[in-house]
Amino acid sequence: MTPTPLRLQAVDDVGHAPDRIVDRVLARQDRVAPSARATWRRLLALLADRRGDPASDQLCAVLANLVGIVAFGDAEDFAASAGLHDTLGERRLAVLQQRAARLLEQDAERRWSALACHRWLTADPSVPGASTCAAVAHAFVLTGIESVPEPATPLASVRELIEVATHGTVDEWRSHLSAVAASPWGADGDHLLRLARRSESPALHVAMEEVVTLCRELRRLHERTQVARHIRQCVARSGVSQREFATWVGTSPSRLSTYASGRVVPSATMLLRIRRASRALAQRAAGEISSPCGA
Known part of the structure; x- marks a missing residue:
């Protein structure tokens, strides 16, 4: 029998208890790419300080999952993200993820959490939990955005929008979206939607529409x-x-x-x-x- 590719393996046996999530990420240490080793070492140090403390169990699981999503991107990582979402709730998970990102991202670029969001948003629909992972990414970016200051220089061109969407950090995304969150039906959201339409990138246009719609739903709530x-x-x-x-x-x-x-x-x-x-x-x-x- 031909083995099922790892990314598409069934994940019914993947537990979502905090220790189980951490263990399954650590078990794949031999697959860590050279580009991810610095973040992996940071994860190990953080777990060494916190694991075993019941008050840190949830944070440890979120740290491990945030690393696993980018370092491996296996079906079980997406299933674990969805499981954490269902267990902790959207807002609680987002707050823990934001804290985990601050602990993990020691480099100036702070790109790890942005890469995780890209993975969640582009998850293979056949992977269990993929639809929930899009909500995980949106909550990660939008939770607490009302306290984020607006950028000193708003995006003025399609090129700038593509650059921020492709290579920006989550902090940069939050800054540029904060004006939209503050006034979802205002000119800022319409401006970003126009830029996204002109980008000729269907994925970027859809993503921007989803974010503006979510900002409006959050404002209504x-x-x-x-x-x-x-x-x-x-x-x-x-x-x-x-x-x-x-x-x-x-x-x-x-x-x-x-x-x-x-x-x-x-x-x-x-x-x-x-x-x-x-x-x-x-x-x-x-x-x-x-x-x-x-x-």
Whole structure:
């Protein structure tokens, strides 16, 4: 029987426990290319300091997986990335990956994490976990981007966009995308999309469209969270229970609960009604008025 190529081997037996991920990466030490040996030595040093400490188990697994994706790119590495995503959650994994990248990338170029993102985004669709790996790459780049300063010099040409996309670091990507994340429907996103279209690279155009779309989804989620928080504050300031507050705004307690949790975004008129009722009830509680008004 002809052996199945390693990249396409079944990965059903690949465990996603932290120690298992580390062990399976270390077992392939004999395949480390000369260009990856400095990073490999750095991985071994980091594991020697941290492995065995339960508080560092997850970080060790993420470190090993980040190295394995670039050094080997086997099916089991992609499966491990997907498993970490499912186990830790997208945001937690991204935060750990960003920390792992800072620990691993001691050179000025800091290209290892960018190469990992390229691997995740271009994973063979036949490899288990490949579809999840695209989400892993996007989260790695976009998580925490709201605190990243915008670049001093924005991208002005197709050549510059291609250069950053092909040879830039994750930090550079995050810098150029920070303006898009801050205002996803603004001119910056449209500008980068125009450059990507003119690049005549379908892959770059698709990648840019996906990133802009994700920035918009993240902004919608953030706005939904802000609205829900504001509603909870209005109810708290009113001085009455959430059930009683619902009667003041003409809705059911269950419906108000969906507004307060963020599961449903109220209409603009309902939001105005919630604000007015909160103010009126707070004033009544303070003895400034004796009867409800403005609801």
